[in-house]
Amino acid sequence: MATITINKDNFCHNLNQIALKTGSINKIAIVLKDNAYGHGLEIMAQLASEFGIRHAVVKNRDEANVIRELFRTVLILGGQAVPDETCTYAINTLDDIEKAQKGSRVELKVDTGMHRNGIAIDDLDRALERIVDRELVLFGLMTHFRSADEPGSEFFWQKKQFEHVKTKVKAAGFTGFRMHSHNSAAILRSKSFEEDLVRVGIGAYGYNELPESFDKAELKPVLSLYARKMATKRLKKGDRIGYGGDFGVPCDMQVSTYDLGYGDGWCRGDSSQPYLTAEGLPVLGRVSMDFVSIASQKEVLCIMNDAQSAAKQFGTISYEITTALSPL
Numbered sequence: 001m002a003t004i005t006i007n008k009d010n011f012c013h014n015l016n017q018i019a020l021k022t023g024s025i026n027k028i029a030i031v032l033k034d035n036a037y038g039h040g041l042e043i044m045a046q047l048a049s050e051f052g053i054r055h056a057v058v059k060n061r062d063e064a065n066v067i068r069e070l071f072r073t074v075l076i077l078g079g080q081a082v083p084d085e086t087c088t089y090a091i092n093t094l095d096d097i098e099k100a101q102k103g104s105r106v107e108l109k110v111d112t113g114m115h116r117n118g119i120a121i122d123d124l125d126r127a128l129e130r131i132v133d134r135e136l137v138l139f140g141l142m143t144h145f146r147s148a149d150e151p152g153s154e155f156f157w158q159k160k161q162f163e164h165v166k167t168k169v170k171a172a173g174f175t176g177f178r179m180h181s182h183n184s185a186a187i188l189r190s191k192s193f194e195e196d197l198v199r200v201g202i203g204a205y206g207y208n209e210l211p212e213s214f215d216k217a218e219l220k221p222v223l224s225l226y227a228r229k230m231a232t233k234r235l236k237k238g239d240r241i242g243y244g245g246d247f248g249v250p251c252d253m254q255v256s257t258y259d260l261g262y263g264d265g266w267c268r269g270d271s272s273q274p275y276l277t278a279e280g281l282p283v284l285g286r287v288s289m290d291f292v293s294i295a296s297q298k299e300v301l302c303i304m305n306d307a308q309s310a311a312k313q314f315g316t317i318s319y320e321i322t323t324a325l326s327p328l
């Protein structure tokens with residue numbers, strides 16, 4: 001079984017970088033959905049809490065139950081809203097309001113352009129009316145940017161839309177709700193920050209997916225992936241390795257089998273463009289469900305210590321690389 005290690009110092013470093021942007025750690029909500037982007041829900045919640053983070057965001061009730069004791073608020077992005085001392089619920093549709101139990105604390109998500117989740121701006125008045133009728137507590141008002149990581153005016157256009165939404169909700173007589181719209185890319189590109197909270201995921205885990213044209217906060221990857229040696233073989237020139245025999249051994253060499261494969265959530269990739277490990281060693285031949293071959297004799301090999309550079313090799317983004325990793 002491959003292993004994942006978490007670098008606490010790097011995680012704290014990243015949270016500090018983000019706190020410099022928000023002005024306060026009290027304004028950081030750590031996004032822990034999907035097993036903390038593959039890093040491990042419990043450990044990341046623990047570390048965030050030790051650091052002083054008081055707010056978390058998760059995907060569902062099950063995740064919330066694991067970590068709720070560690071935070072003052074836990075925002076659940078989907079599911080039926082019920083009254084709870086710690087958990088609040090994102091409202092994504094008008095139907096979510098109808099299903100919510102009386103007394104639930106809800107955070108109204110408004111669709112300002114992403115067009116996935118959230119109430120359409122045209123339905124805002126109706127949503128606010130129904131929140132009152134159903135005796136829900138409007139705890140927050142939120143939106144999500146579709147282009148925070150891209151240059152251009154879209155980000156500013158969407159921000160403006162959200163400002164307009166805030167004004168409307170205040171004009172409708174609501175007070176005391178928290179407002180948040182920024183994910184990692186949005187806070188990392190912002191020069192000033194005036195909202196109550198950021199919802200930061202990937203940045204806390206050490207990756208900045210903004211293009212080079214933005215000035216970059218120095219973030220450090222938190223997760224490293226290791227594999228253990230299972231066996232070493234002495235192979236002769238012309239031998240072939242793995243399914244399909246894709247890799248032809250060019251000269252006599254020692255090759256070891258390591259315990260990592262796509263069954264662990266590792267990318268199978270394309271054997272004609274072999275993945276290079278953290279130490280620059282190519283994976284030889286096809287990736288199996290549980291094994292890879294590498295010309296090394298080390299007992300434990302660091303396969304990856306930077307998901308962003310791994311992502312470049314596989315033609316994807318850091319999010320997908322870490323989130324795909326199986327819980328260990």
Ligand SMILES: *Cc1c(COP(=O)(O)O)cnc(C)c1O
Pocket residue numbers: 031033077144182183184185199200201202203
């Ligand atoms: C996942 C998610 C985030 C975090 O995004 P990052 O890009 O990882 O910082 C923020 N808000 C919502 C609603 C999300 O679903």
